[in-house]
Amino acid sequence: MVVGIVIGVCVLLVVLAFVVPKLSRHPQRGAQKSAGLGGRVAGKAPGKLGHWLSKPFSKSQKAMGKSAGAGRKGRSKLPF
Template identity: 75%
Template sequence: MVLGIVIGVCVLLLILAFLVPRLSRHPERGAERTVGAGGRAAGKAPGKLGHWLSKPFSTSQRAMGKSANAGRRGRGKMPF
């Protein structure tokens, strides 16, 4: 379920960044802020458990940034 949500957000950011690159920054930051809050909360668990619990959040955050960046790069390569 959570994986599907992350994939959906990545696809949405990719499409939004391709269509309107400048306006896609705000939704990207909002999504990354939301995922970052979850990662910070999970990271407060003691010891290695905190590191293990926060890792999926950081991976998801990185994937969202990469997909939005790919959309902007794709738009930049278009001839119009």
């Protein structure tokens, strides 16, 4: 379920960054901020468990950033 949501957000960010590159920064930051919040909450678990629980959130943040960057990069290569 959560993986599907992250994939959906990444696809949405790619499309948004490709269509409107300058306006895609704010939604990207918002999505990464919400994933960061989940990671911070999960990281408060004791010991190694906190590290393990926060790892998926950091991976999803990284994926969101890469997908938005890929959309902007693809747009910049177009001739118009």
